[in-house]
Amino acid sequence: MKRISRPQYFRIRRMLDLIRDGTRTGVYVNATDFRREFRISRRTAMRDLDVLRDDHSAPVEYDPSRKGYYMSDKAWHLPPVRLSRREVFSFAIARKLLQSFRGTPLEGDMRAVLEKVAESMEGSITLDVGALTEHMTVLGEDYVVQDPAIWEAVAGCVDRRERMRAVYQKFDGTVGTYELDPYHLLAYHGDWYVLARHVRKGQVATFAVSRIRRVRGTNAFFAVPPDFDVSAHIRQSFGIVRGDKPFRVRLRFSRNVAAYIRARVWHPTQRIVDKRDGSLELSFETAGWKELVRWVLSWQPDCRVLAPKRLRERVKEKMRAALRGGLGR
Numbered sequence: 001m002k003r004i005s006r007p008q009y010f011r012i013r014r015m016l017d018l019i020r021d022g023t024r025t026g027v028y029v030n031a032t033d034f035r036r037e038f039r040i041s042r043r044t045a046m047r048d049l050d051v052l053r054d055d056h057s058a059p060v061e062y063d064p065s066r067k068g069y070y071m072s073d074k075a076w077h078l079p080p081v082r083l084s085r086r087e088v089f090s091f092a093i094a095r096k097l098l099q100s101f102r103g104t105p106l107e108g109d110m111r112a113v114l115e116k117v118a119e120s121m122e123g124s125i126t127l128d129v130g131a132l133t134e135h136m137t138v139l140g141e142d143y144v145v146q147d148p149a150i151w152e153a154v155a156g157c158v159d160r161r162e163r164m165r166a167v168y169q170k171f172d173g174t175v176g177t178y179e180l181d182p183y184h185l186l187a188y189h190g191d192w193y194v195l196a197r198h199v200r201k202g203q204v205a206t207f208a209v210s211r212i213r214r215v216r217g218t219n220a221f222f223a224v225p226p227d228f229d230v231s232a233h234i235r236q237s238f239g240i241v242r243g244d245k246p247f248r249v250r251l252r253f254s255r256n257v258a259a260y261i262r263a264r265v266w267h268p269t270q271r272i273v274d275k276r277d278g279s280l281e282l283s284f285e286t287a288g289w290k291e292l293v294r295w296v297l298s299w300q301p302d303c304r305v306l307a308p309k310r311l312r313e314r315v316k317e318k319m320r321a322a323l324r325g326g327l328g329r
Contacts (some may be wrong), residue, residue, distance in 0.1 A: 008048065008051070011038055011040075011048060012048050012051060012052055012056075013078060014037070014038075015034060015038075015048055015049070015052070016052065016058065016060075016078060018033065018034070018037065019060060019069050019070065019071055020071055020074070022068060022069070022070060023070040023071045023074060024074075026066075027068075028063060028066045028067070028068020028069060028070055029068050029069060030067055030068045030069065031045045031046060033068075034048070049069070056078060058071075058076065058078070059071055059072040059073040059076050060072075104146050104148060104151045104192065105148050105151060105152050105155075142190050143190030143191065144190055144191040144192075144208075144210040145210070146192060146209060146210055147210075150209065150212050150214075150215055151192065151209055153215050153216070153217070154166075154182060154185070154194055154209055154212065154215060155185060156217070157182050157215075157217050158182045158183070158184065158185055158194065160217070160221070161181075161221050161222055161223065161224065162182075162217045162218065162219070162220070162221055162222075163179060163180065163181050163199070163217070163218045163220040163221065163222055164179075164180055164182060164215050164216065164217055164218060165177065165178070165179050165180075165215070165216055165218055166178050166180055166207070166212045166213075166214070166215040167212070167213040167214040167215070168207060168211060168212055168213065169211045169212075169213060170211070171211075175213065178198060178199075178200075178207075179198075179199040179200065179218070180194075180196035180197065180198060180199065180207065181196055181197040181199060181222045181224075182194045182195075182196040183195045183196060183197065183204065183224050183228060183230070184230045185209075186206075186234075186240065188239070188240045189239075189240075191208055191209070191210055192208070192209040192210065193206050193207060193208055193209060193240055194206075194207050194209055195230065195233065197222075204228070204233070206240055206241055206242075235268050235269070236285075236286060236287040236288070237286065237287065237288045238267060238286040238287075238288025238289075238291050238292040238295070239288055239290075239291030239292075239295070240291065241288055241289070241290050241291055242286070242287040242288045242289075243287045243288065243289045244287065245287060246285050246286060246287040247285070247286070247287070247308055248283065248284075248285050248307060248308070249283060249284055249285070249286060249292070249305075249307065249308070249311065250281060250282075250283045250305075250306035250307040251281065251282045251283070251296065251303055251304070251305060251306060252275075252279060252280075252281050252282075252303070252304040252306055253279060253280055253281075253282060253299065253302055253303050254279050254301075254302040254303075255277060255278030255279050256302050257299065257302045257303075258274075258278060258279055258280045261280060261282060262274075262280060266282065266284070267284040267286060268284075269284045269285045269286070270282060270283070270284040271283050271284065281306070292311065293311070293314050293315060293318065296311070296315050297315060297318055297319070300315075300319065
C-alpha cells in the first residue's frame with residue numbers, strides 16, 4: 001500500500017462516512033457532493049475514491065441509476081487511525097494555540113477543522129490527551145479586539161485580489177478614506193495588519209485591520225507586482241512598520257541584560273558580538289523606525305545607541321520629554 005498524506009487520509013475517512021450515510025438513507029453521494037464538502041477538484045475526488053478501492057479494498061460501488069456511490073458491504077470499516085504519542089500531543093496543544101486567532105473568523109474555522117479531524121477517527125486512543133498537556137500553558141499576550149465582519153471583508157479582498165475602499169483611523173486618531181490594493185495579511189503582537197498598496201501614493205504601507213472603520217470591495221481587481229516579496233518586506237521591517245531606505249543599527253547592551261538579548265532573535269539580519277566586560281553589541285539592518293525607537297527606549301538604561309546618529313538623537317529627545325513629564329511627539 002502506498003503511503004498517503006495525513007490530510008488525504010482524514011478526507012477519505014470522511015468520504016466513507018458520507019457514502020455509508022447515503023447507503024443507509026438511500027440518498028447516494030457523488031463527485032459533486034465530494035467537491036462541495038472538501039472544496040477539491042473532481043480529479044482529486046476521483047483519485048481519493050481510487051485510493052479507497054485500490055489501496056484499501058473498500059467495497060465502494062457506483063449506481064448509475066441513482067448517480068451515486070454506495071457500500072456493497074455495509075459492515076466494512078477502515079482500520080482505526082493510528083497516531084503516535086507525539087502526534088496526539090501536537091493535536092492537543094493545537095487547541096491551546098487557537099487563542100492567537102481569537103476574535104477573528106479563523107478561530108471558529110480552526111476549531112471546526114480540529115473537530116472534523118477528531119470525528120474522522122474511528123476506534124479509540126488510549127493516551128490521555130489532557131494528561132499530556134496539563135503541565136503546559138500557552139500564555140496569551142494582550143490583543144486587539146477585531147470586528148469579525150471587517151476582518152472577513154479585508155481577508156476576502158486579499159484573497160480575490162480586489163481593490164478596497166476603507167475608512168481608516170490612523171494612529172493619531174485622524175480618519176480618512178483610502179483606496180487600497182491589499183497584498184497580504186499579517187498577525188503581529190495580538191493584532192492583524194494588511195500590507196496594501198496605497199493607490200493614490202503608489203506605495204506599499206501597513207494598515208491595522210482593527211482601525212478600519214468601514215470597508216467594501218470596489219469590483220476593481222489588481223495583480224500583485226512580480227517583484228513584490230512579502231518575506232523581503234518583513235525582513236527589512238522592525239516589528240510591523242518599515243520605512244523607505246534600510247539603515248544599519250548598532251546597539252550596546254550592558255552585562256545586566258546581555259544573556260537575555262543573546263538568547264533571542266530580534267531581527268533576521270542580526271549579528272551579536274560579545275565584549276570582554278560581559279556586555280554585547282547587537283547590529284542589524286532595517287528600514288523600520290517607529291517601533292525601533294520604542295524598543296530601544298524599553299531597554300533603558302541598559303542600551304546605548306552606537307549608530308545611526310539619527311536614532312541616538314531621537315532616543316535622547318524622547319527621554320528628555322519623559323523627564324519633563326510632557327507628552328512628546
